[in-house]
Amino acid sequence: MSRWPSTIRVFLDRRMHCVGCPIAPFHTLVDAAEEHALLLAGLAADIELARLRDSQVSARHR
Structure with missing residues (x-):
């Protein structure tokens, strides 16, 4: 999650309390x-x- 922050939303959308x-x-x-x-x-x-x-976002900002 720290490396790919957008993955946090995947867990939250499923009501997983992993975050x-x-x-x-x-x-x-x-x-x-x-x-x-x-x-x-x-x-x-x-x-x-x-x-x-x-x-992809990271690559665009390099």
């Missing part, structure tokens, strides 16, 4: 999806889209 959770640094994406009864494929795809948006 700011003290255990979040120890969980994988698989753990988080299971904990919140979400399909990993959909969560991962949305996170990847958000990450790509951050990368």
Whole structure:
């Protein structure tokens, strides 16, 4: 989340409390999806889209 800030919105939109959770640094994406009864494929795809948006914005500002 610190590297790709737009991924935060993905978690918040799903009402996942990973943002700011003290255990979040120890969980994988698989753990988080299971904990919140979400399909990993959909969560991962949305996170990847958000990450790509951050990368594109970053590349434009270089």
